[in-house]
Amino acid sequence: MDFFNLVLRTVIGGICGLGIGLHPMIGMTLISSLTGIGMLWVFGRTSNQDAIATTKKRLQAYLLEMRLFGDDIGLVFSAQRKLIFGNVRYIGLMMKPMIFLTAPLLLLLIHMDAFYGATPLVIGEPAVVTLQASGRFGTNAAVPELEAPAGIRVETPGVRVIESGQMSWRIRAEQPVEGDLKFRWGGKEWTKSVASGDPFRNLSIRRVTGLWDSLLNVGEDRLAQDEVDWIEIRYPAAEVPLAGLKLHWLIWFFVISMVAAYALKGYFGVTF
């Protein structure tokens, strides 16, 4: 899984990172457009195109029917009823391609969120680091210790929540950093990447131990030892700017991918 994530991280992060020095929308446009085209291709091959085309035409016909027979209120209502049932059928026809498309797109979105979803620690701003142990802490047992790289100051001693096995620290970035936080506990050591400075790069919000968890937390390889479930840094939320408009990256992604798909559907001969 670590290798799988590494490959995806490298490829997707590589595309997202194109032109990042100029503008984050360059990579965003590229990957969204490619996704739109990819979705279109898969959609065309996994959906019942004839049925979709027929259903869609009928929906359009029912709309025209309301204009053509507008004097007959009964027909207008009848056309509306057919429209609703037609829409149900239309959405039903989307189910099969959705099954094919959802899994790869989930992976893509998880990786894109790692790139665009959060911003590295802002210089001078505090952030919370949390370690989740696999069990509860003993009352008098040793507790994890945190060591930060140069440029990151650990402002508070760790605060334990004994019952839930969580321990949190407040840290503050003092200069641009790309390094690792080190956690020592019971003679063992764990690390967690940390970054501060310019936005838009692959960030790992949470580093995990579990296999399934690593499907959703893709920024780093899994933690090696079982005593720790995960380590998380609360990075600030990011928004992608364009022409003075700052929006969550998902909005840009949906707009660009759907526009690309819609604009190219004729070229690919796909109906939706």
Next chain:
Amino acid sequence: MKKAVGNGGRLIARLVVGGIAALTLFFLVDIPSAPPPEPYLAYVGPGAGFAFLGSFMSLLAAFLVGAASILAWPVRVLWRTLSGKKGWKDAKVRKVIFLGLDGYDPELAERYMGEGKLPNLAGLRDSGTYSRLRTTYPPLSPVAWSTFATGVNPAKHSLYDFLNRSMKTYLPELSSSRVREPARFLRLGKWRFPLGKASIDMRRKSKTFWSILGDEGIDSSILRVPITFPPEKFNGRMLSAMCTPDLLGTQGTFQQFTTVGEGGQFDEAGQQRPLTRNGKGFKGAIEGPPNPLKDESGPMIVAFTLQVNGAGSGKLAVNGSSYDLKPGEYTPWIRLTFRAAPGVKVEGIARFLLTETSPNVSLYVTPINIDPEKPALPISHPTYYATYLAKLLGAYSTLGLAEDTWALNERVIDEQAFLDQAYSICGEREAMFDNALDKTKKGIVACVFDTSDRVQHMFFRYLEPDHPAHRNNPHGNGATQYENVIEDLYQRMDTIVGKALKHVDKDTVFFVLSDHGFKSFRRGINLNAWLLQNGYLALKDGADLGTPYLKGVDWSRTRAYTFGLTGVYLNQEGREAQGIVAKGDAAALKREISDKLSGLRDDELDQLAIQQAWPKETIYHGPYMDVAPDIVIGYANGYRSSWDAALGKVTAEVFQDNLKAWSGDHCVDPALVPGVIFCNRKFDSDNPGIEDLAPTTLGLFGQKPPAYMDGNDLFAAPKT
């Protein structure tokens, strides 16, 4: 004429709609304001995104249109009341249905009814009325259906034939409509951009009964009634019919692609083109209309490839899609996109049939019909009615003369392929008719089925074992495969009547009618040859016989000529550009020629060839007499204007056997080919005529027929 459709606007519209839909999708899914720890939970999949593009927008539109309809309804009712329209106040019925069966012959119908083979029509006869229906002079569909629609004789609606002659050039021109290019173009190098729209003029005069009723607020659905191109604007819906052109602007040009043959123009309406080797398959190029954006450009082309798999089957690849070709089976309608310029395309539809695969390969392509979903010319009113039908029922033929009789005449397709095509078109028409019956709760529904006419034209020879056309029949004289085609046809039409009857209640008047009957066409008469032999027509020195469009005629010595199906024209001074017959002499000359032609005999067979010839004044009255042929010919049973004469050729022989598959006709004395009329109500008229239907319909809706109408209300006392 073609209409260039811009692509740029559509792309922008797609971008805008796509953007709106995507935003709509985004806001509908629950994405928190802060970046969610697991944003993919908000994701509902691209399928849903695509679905929203269509379904959400259509639901939104449905809601808006529905709300608008409901809100506007009382306003419309109020407006109708205040506008002084009589509307339904004096209507005696709720609905009138016309089911037109073009060419349904009374003799055959009576025979088959007598044999119990037409139960629905017989039922109508028994419970209502059946009669032979007087037709027009001449008994041609464009003339008769125009009289049906307007209630007037041809001199008031101005249609006498499919073709008129130009009095300036003597060249034939379509009688019903005229399509003209935009008057001005902006020219940039080899490109030209129209500054304005093409104009399409309806040349039929007078006013249709559905238009008169529409003015009074009574709604109609008029489907494929001949001579409705261009469609008229009225209160109702109309789909154009006879004389609607194909994408090339012709009345139907098929294309045959073949590995044999020399290519070029068939005698009638078709083109033969090469099918050339392309690796293991073949390739060809379908010719479309000339590029509307270029001066004197050749036709636009759509290339295709063909793989033959043996056993008569193959695979066709065209416009980026591939289609299986099965033995004896047409493809569905395939959209052909001709690209005039980047982003500008002209679209039509056609069907393909692999007609032979060994040793030669031939592919038949129907005439390229105007695509009803995206019509390049207006073929319906409102313009989106054609689109509505195509989206709801699927693509359908839009060509006026949709059944490709020419292809069978030229033996490019065989009888079975023609029948399959004709009944497929009939099926399309049935679906439309059924839709109109279903949706038009009150008012008029009129639909004309041409299948009955076209099939009789092409299969009448099978009613006569000694028909001359059998000599040219590859199946030989003994072919029995098709001897029941006409009986089957009559029964199929009866089935359509039965389906329509399900929509008839006590407040509905249901008419089944035909515009004319049918007779055998065994011998052609070339009246130009007769006029030449009798000194009324002269050829230029050295001119060849058989030159089409009267091109060899010496007008300085010609007093009369013919072209088309039933008319003889005088070359009158002051009217025709090179006329020589003084106006004062015209009447005497007309009488002289009419007298000579009336009772003309075919000496070779010792048969009567022409029943009667009428000077136009004896059969017409109205303001458009000048357009009429000066003499109208009533051919005898078995005779018709020859194929050559119809094209304005002068031949050596007056009489000629008709060897073509087109073996039945109705261009004879109208008394020989009345139509039929059935009605679910009884009416009292011993001699109903097709001109009576318009005033009858007006009467049923409580409207007084205009005084200019020639017909009588069949349910009222006859005119005195």
